[in-house]
Amino acid sequence: MTDPAPSAVADAPPENWVDTRAPAFARPFLRLARADRPIGTWLLLLPCWWSVALATDDWRYAGLLALFAVGAVVMRGAGCTYNDIVDRDIDAAVARTRSRPLPSGAVSLRAAWAFLAVQCLIGLAVLLALNAYAIWLGFASLALVAVYPFMKRITDWPQIVLGLAFNWGALMGWAAVHGSLAAAPLALYAGAVFWTIGYDTIYAHQDREDDAIAGVRSSALRLGPATYKWMWVFYGAALAGFAAAGALAGLGLLFWIGLAAAAAHLVRQIRRLDIDDPSLCLQLFRGNRDFGLILLAAIVAGQFV
Template sequence: MVDRSPDAGQGASGRPGADPATSAPDLSDMRHDDWVAHWLPAAWGPYARLCRLDRPVGTWLTLLPALAALVQAADGWPTVWRLIIFSLGALLMRGVGCTFNDIFDRDFDHQVERTRFRPLTSGQLTLRAALWFAAAQLLVSAALLLAINAYSRWLALALVPLVVIYPLCKRFTYWPQAVLGMAFNWGMLMAWTDTRDVLPWYGVAMWVGAVLWQIGYDAVYAYIDLRDDRMLGLKSVAMRFGDQGRAWIGGFYAVTAVLWTAAGWGMGMDWPYYVVMAVIAGHFVWQMTVFDVRHPERGLRIFRSNMQVGVLLIVAGLAGTILPV
């Protein structure tokens, strides 16, 4: 799937130079009147949109599971220093991934109404400028390695190839969302290694559950882009699932809930953790009652609602460790 989600993109209707009062409406995923346009210098705007600073949902979906893992690994409140480092890491690596996505997809994006005004494919930025910007983000990310332990540094280096190759996966596999899920949630593994210098089975189980969760919610959104993906010859899990999307996604969500529950048992979580897990399971059920492959436009609401799942993961960790029982 081309990275054309509302979060991954740039907003709605930001045709360069267009007058919103007189121009015909378009389906562009850019906005002409967002905070980037109002508050950043004009020369900075394309770079902010390239790394999706104007679309924070993807950053939250990267960060929240990592924060939950920090809570679990710390058996309560993590240090403020780790919260800062992991938050910056999520922001930067998500930006790197989006930048490489637009670099690799620049010849696809201009063929799609919703992505044709993105900075690179529309000519607001040159390929050379985008590559330099990707290198700069990687350099700043590398500086963060000084703030984590050796185990976590190796894990961070192992993440980079996943971030770079994800945009290419949609060209040869129906499972690019699996690669994206591994990369998006990599911080969960690093939370354990940096906090405890070990990677226990229950930390890995939480990560695998998060990967399956992301395959599920990205599949929901992939149905929105199904027509465009077919036109461009790209692959996604939505094509693989077809009319059986609800069964596939519901299955991924069910395994996610089982893995997260089993991991909580392995961590010795107190009973409030399982109460919150039941709420998460209920949220998954709600998603599947709303989702319908015949009405893919509902996917946006479902996709965004997964930020609530990320928050609930943090609440579960805190409830299972610091609440009195």
């Protein structure tokens, strides 16, 4: 038995596994955690994997990749749940988001809080499996996670706070290997923050008109047609950060070849961008998973060759 059409989330990919194969009782909670839209999990996970790969070429640390994968799934879900709790009134006023579980009534506020607690406990268990330095570093990210949903109410640049919070894994992977930080992961983190500002500005152009009506602020509204010019700045700064990280880590020639391929991917995004085409904006946003995988391959290749 399938859910009726109104219970599906408007911006989820058609025929996604949650809508077609998940048990009916679990679907509202899986949608709350964005399990029907895995791109966010990829964008949270990839900086963690970059950081581990940048930190070591020792395959004994491969288990960290699986650990970070579990952490990314539950903490992305927890972040989305918390964000939807805070933004439930705004989401109800925006066409693309009013079908989400909280504004649509598919999940009660009390149940959402309970679901958030369960996800956080799983995330805590993952964090406690790391070394002491990484544990405290992980706790330090909670302030950014807590304030992010409120930023769209007070600044035109919530994407900056999202970038700072969402890419904390670029520090965590290195810390989990070495029990410390260094210049290389800091450069990786800086590049990842600018990358997020870029791709989330593209994403925000989907909701420009509704956000203006609802009083929500974003870099998309702030920049408008100037977005095209600023995307070169955001993605250029991202690539500079990634290049600095590779140089500081002493990566080999194949890293630079891979970074060039990743750069070409971002250039293609900018050249294809049409801020007045919401479906294209979503497509380009999702394409950043491929960028992240290319960069990961470049870092791994640079370590071994």
